[in-house]
Amino acid sequence: MTAAPARRAALTLVTGGSAPQREAAIAARLAASSAAGLCAVLLEGLPSGQPLLSPSHDLQVHRIAPGCLCCTGNLVLRVTLNRTLRLRPDWLFIGLAATDHLDQLRSWLQDPPYDQLLELTADLHT
Template identity: 55%
Template sequence: MTLTTLVSGGSAGMRETAIYAALEQDLARSGVHLGTALILEGLPDGKAATLPPGLDLDIKRIAPGCLCCIGNLTLRVTLNRLLRKPPARLYISIADSTHLAQLRTFLLHPPYDDFLEMTPDLAV
């Protein structure tokens, strides 16, 4: 099962910074970097957070838009490709938390319920 965290709030750069901080904390706590993938909703401001040294991440970017509404097909395709070789950890960063509950429900139902273990959300 892939541990999956939904990340919402703030700008794209703030969400990425929060993800990288969480990864650094996990690494400091366990001393082991788990294979991690990120699905990041586009960067409308064109600024990316600085990737911490020593972390090898599989990063996928999706164009901005509601992932549970207009981006559903894009999210499905991206998730399906990632889950062919499932990472130990997955962060999904979304700009608008309005439909966060719907996105969580989508990920808790088949086929994703067999692959993803949802963890508490990370709000920025």
């Protein structure tokens, strides 16, 4: 008897607008969703003013300093993503400040080991 394949977290890349606009788009998506389970959010950029997303039992929120997550921020993204994936979230959002290397980032997220852990969904544009 073979084991069932591991459940992959649904990953949505969030692009466009400012950091607060991306955070608002994620908050709206979560509010409109009936998704149960753990959700995790990795936001590139710091909040301006009052953050819209606050960590809770069902929501993990991580902020990454602005910078290209494909290039200069790659190590920080990998470490944060790996720590987050250990919690086995059902849904994961990554808010991106720039889309210059979006195709490279998307490709990287579809390579091993992330191909077995993540299922990319349609991007959310603000």
